[in-house]
Amino acid sequence: MHSFRLRSGVIGAGAFSLLFAGLTVSKGPRLESEYMRYALAGTVATVSMEMLTHAVDTVNMRSKVINGPKFFVLNVFKLQGFLSLFNGLQAVVYGYTFSGFLYFYAYAALKDEIAERFYSEKRQNPSLLQTFTTSFVAGTVSECLALCFYYPFDLIKTRMQTTNEIYKYHNVTDAFYKLSSQPL
Helix, strand or coil, X not given: CHXXXXXXXXXXXXXXXXXXXXXXXXXXXXXXXXXXXXXXXXXXXXXXXXXXHXXXXXXXXXXXXXXXXXXXXXXXXXXXXXXXXXXXHHHHHHHHHHHHHHHHHHHHHHHHHHHHHHHHXXXXXXXXXXXXHHHHHHHHHHHHHHHHHHHXXXXXXXXXXXXXXXXXXXXXXHXXXXXXXXXX
């Protein structure tokens, strides 16, 4: 049963990602909003790379919680199977889709807004300091916004990768339900 849930979670996350990427490629270039195009492209790139490297991240996370020689990680995967490398993938896909979109949209919009308000007369040829300051402030604020949204997904991903035998999350929805029913 666990294998079916895991497989359906991986398939669901993959299908969601493919649908999102397909819509981005087909509809994105025709969107009028430059910020939307920027956010969609950045989100698809982020989610794609996270999906491609998720198995490596799982091995990394497991090796951090194993006491003893790190080759025991291989034994865990022999016992739990190849698909255990993809525990938490749903949380990554959903979390990065929403937080990535928020980050890239906010970054583009804030960068333009800061430049317009503070450097409008020199917008054609800003100094290196102005460019750095604008990018730094826009990036910092955007990352703070995105992290506020992504953190619960990251918590779920980490628990599913490392200690799901304790939490017994079946999927992201189940994890959010169990987290919300815990006392503060």
